[in-house]
Amino acid sequence: MREAYHDQLSRLIDQLADMCGMVGTAMERATRALLDADLDLAEQVIGGDAEVDDARANCEEYAYSLLALQAPVATDLRKVLAAIHAAESLERMGDLALHVAKAARRRHPHAVLPDSVRDQFAEMGRVAVDLARQAEQVVRTQDVNLAKSLEEADDQIDELHRNLFTVIMDKGWPHGVPAAVDITLLGRFYERFADHAVSVARRVVFVVTGRMPGYGNDEIV
Amino acid sequence: MREAYHDQLSRLIDQLADMCGMVGTAMERATRALLDADLDLAEQVIGGDAEVDDARANCEEYAYSLLALQAPVATDLRKVLAAIHAAESLERMGDLALHVAKAARRRHPHAVLPDSVRDQFAEMGRVAVDLARQAEQVVRTQDVNLAKSLEEADDQIDELHRNLFTVIMDKGWPHGVPAAVDITLLGRFYERFADHAVSVARRVVFVVTGRMPGYGNDEIV
Numbered sequence: 010m011r012e013a014y015h016d017q018l019s020r021l022i023d024q025l026a027d028m029c030g031m032v033g034t035a036m037e038r039a040t041r042a043l044l045d046a047d048l049d050l051a052e053q054v055i056g057g058d059a060e061v062d063d064a065r066a067n068c069e070e071y072a073y074s075l076l077a078l079q080a081p082v083a084t085d086l087r088k089v090l091a092a093i094h095a096a097e098s099l100e101r102m103g104d105l106a107l108h109v110a111k112a113a114r115r116r117h118p119h120a121v122l123p124d125s126v127r128d129q130f131a132e133m134g135r136v137a138v139d140l141a142r143q144a145e146q147v148v149r150t151q152d153v154n155l156a157k158s159l160e161e162a163d164d165q166i167d168e169l170h171r172n173l174f175t176v177i178m179d180k181g182w183p184h185g186v187p188a189a190v191d192i193t194l195l196g197r198f199y200e201r202f203a204d205h206a207v208s209v210a211r212r213v214v215f216v217v218t219g220r221m222p223g224y225g226n227d228e229i230v
Numbered sequence: 231m232r233e234a235y236h237d238q239l240s241r242l243i244d245q246l247a248d249m250c251g252m253v254g255t256a257m258e259r260a261t262r263a264l265l266d267a268d269l270d271l272a273e274q275v276i277g278g279d280a281e282v283d284d285a286r287a288n289c290e291e292y293a294y295s296l297l298a299l300q301a302p303v304a305t306d307l308r309k310v311l312a313a314i315h316a317a318e319s320l321e322r323m324g325d326l327a328l329h330v331a332k333a334a335r336r337r338h339p340h341a342v343l344p345d346s347v348r349d350q351f352a353e354m355g356r357v358a359v360d361l362a363r364q365a366e367q368v369v370r371t372q373d374v375n376l377a378k379s380l381e382e383a384d385d386q387i388d389e390l391h392r393n394l395f396t397v398i399m400d401k402g403w404p405h406g407v408p409a410a411v412d413i414t415l416l417g418r419f420y421e422r423f424a425d426h427a428v429s430v431a432r433r434v435v436f437v438v439t440g441r442m443p444g445y446g447n448d449e450i451v
């Protein structure tokens with residue numbers, strides 16, 4: 010039974026890592042759709058979200074049957090529970106990529122972003138996708154040090170997010186309220202995506218070390 | 231063992247129901263703080279969020295020990311997993327009330343909201359708090375019909391949320407970008423709070439009926 014359990018657990022971990030890959034790709038495409046007003050890419054992300062939802066449902070069912078059939082305890086149990094939480098965060102990351110893609114589709118053929126914030130979104134997108142890729146590695150390798158480096162990347166997103174507000178709140182902002190509203194929501198989607206990636210990594214750290222890293226500054230609005 | 235299990239499960243359910251009450255009260259106070267620029271109330275919500283976080287950690291630890299010691303299967307296992315998910319949603323609802331309170335504190339002694347959207351936020355707050363109270367009843371009673379009525383209240387929030395955009399996107403909007411940005415974020419906090427309340431109820435439905443209600447329209451940005 011122990012061997013069967015470990016085979017099943019490693020399959021569950023593979024499923025989670027694959028989900029990290031899926032949502033990373035979704036955010037990469039959504040960001041390109043946003044920056045280039047690319048409707049095809051936006052539609053790919055929108056159509057592809059059901060796959061992320063299915064992957065999450067599969068993870069959860071798999072974790073459920075693992076608990077029911079193997080009744081793991083101690084660290085083994087914590088691993089399965091961490092996987093259930095991680096799958097939830099990952100589905101949410103998929104939803105956030107979906108929201109970015111929908112914003113791109115809603116304004117098509119117009120660009121959503123004025124030029125003055127384009128670079129900031131390109132950078133937020135790059136860091137966000139990178140966070141998903143790093144989360145994938147953390148899930149696969151359970152490398153606690155790598156998990157810590159996600160916190161730094163998350164700080165970068167928070168900094169970019171704060172700068173965004175400085176730009177749109179400026180008295181000289183020439184693009185009006187609708188653009189500011191779009192940017193406010195989009196900024197939040199990237200920031201939440203990053204938070205969830207960090208939360209996936211934190212769950213892995215918790216399983217490996219038995220301690221949850223602090224939740225101090227994980228969300229700044 | 232079965233009896234011990236059922237005692238523990240009903241304690242877990244009580245903890246969850248109490249969390250619904252806590253986040254409902256937090257959102258009620260946060261909304262009053264927002265509407266009345268009441269700094270004391272805002273501080274109460276901000277200082278009280280750690281209690282919600284603790285309650286969630288306690289629920290999770292309790293669920294963990296229940297799984298480890300009792301190794302429930304079938305519906306019993308689903309109930310514990312549903313409780314773990316619900317606790318996560320409830321903690322998030324607490325965070326969203328906290329964000330509302332922080333917005334009120336950030337602009338104090340000024341009001342965050344122009345008069346033209348005050349009534350809409352009063353109404354969103356009322357419905358959101360009501361959703362938390364209804365979620366509490368659903369958790370306590372496992373009443374599937376009551377769970378369905380949450381979906382209707384959630385539709386109300388979505389409708390109010392959409393109207394808000396109509397108001398701030400209007401060409402004649404006289405309050406500038408900063409007010410529009412605040413309103414955009416605040417609107418989203420209420421809408422997410424409502425979504426999470428619905429998600430708590432849906433998990434209960436899933437446990438009782440074995441089927442998850444559709445996730446069709448649970449988030450409109």
